[in-house]
Amino acid sequence: MVRLIDIPEETRPHVANAPCPVYEGNPYVAGPPLAMRRVAIISTAGLQRRDDRPYAFDADDYRIIPGDTPPGDIVMSHISSNYDRSGFQQDYNIAFPLDRLREMATDGEIGSVADYHYSFMGSTHPDQLEGTARHLAGLLKGDGVDAVVLLPV
């Protein structure tokens, strides 16, 4: 449905002009076949567990969403109001497809689902997330993760 031209005209320039830093080099890591990989989700939807402390404005830290978090405890506190949330209210898999990954693991399409998943506040400038992201890479490797699905909102 939505290409840039389909976004409401009041919001379009804000989306079009969002900062898009360019990074040197094109890192590209190979891995085993998909059926052997361990997959984690990283969302930028400002997801958190209900009792987690809320994100600050311009937060550069992340929240952990353990894979066994009850669905009713996953909430979204992104600071922007300029996107649809009714889909997430009906079904959190639309932005955090943990149930789909579990099904794919059961069917053997992927190797396994990570124990820990993560979320950032997506409105924060990408450069501010660099230190945290590099730190997170070590934690992901510790969980045996060799495939990350990055999901915006």
Next chain:
Amino acid sequence: MGGLGHFLEDEGVPTVQISLVREHTEAMKPPRALWVPFMLGRPLGVPEDADFQKRVLRSALALLERPSGPVLDDYPEEAPEVVVEDEGWVCPIAFNREEDVSLAERLRREVQQYRTWYDLHVEKRGRTSVGVSGLDLETLSAFLAEYAEGGDAPSPNPDVGAARLLRLSVDDLKTFFFEAAGAQPGAASPKQLNEWFWTSTSAGEAIIKLWRQVKDSTDKDFKRLSVLIVPREWLPKEG
């Protein structure tokens, strides 16, 4: 989003991302991305359609097996339009704006009236997205109404500043009303839900009044609130 892919991959962790705004992804060149033609807020396309979601996820994950990159593929399948049975969907509970009743009181009554539909949503879905503020509906409604009318009561949660707590309270109030309305008979599109919320509820009225209070604030956190609480297309045009 594109930055995260770059940083993680640089540390040796393979990534693939869903892209909602192709122009951003073209500029940032993350290692692997699948652009999807879906509305903002719906990266997997369709709620409660496991097959659709899995097709999208499967296409994204398949990019991990590409031998070299950066890769930016386009997902070919559109999300079906939300089917609306009645173009003139009207939320069955409409409220008259009684001018002699305070905003706080009207909001309190609306929350009370909608509670039964909200409870039905929780019963049907087994979950709710309400709860980011840590306040109950009555407290956060009163807190919002107070600031909407120009007051400055202290934050009900001393650990979270008033501006940030107002933002979270706006989320909880909107989510409560959207979930309640979504549980009512008939299908409503996201646009219809927004139109109803922003033009005919006291909750929408309170948030727009709060916007008027903070848009010229000299406090940077309150000023910041003004661009975060009302979707741009629903801001009063004089703004």
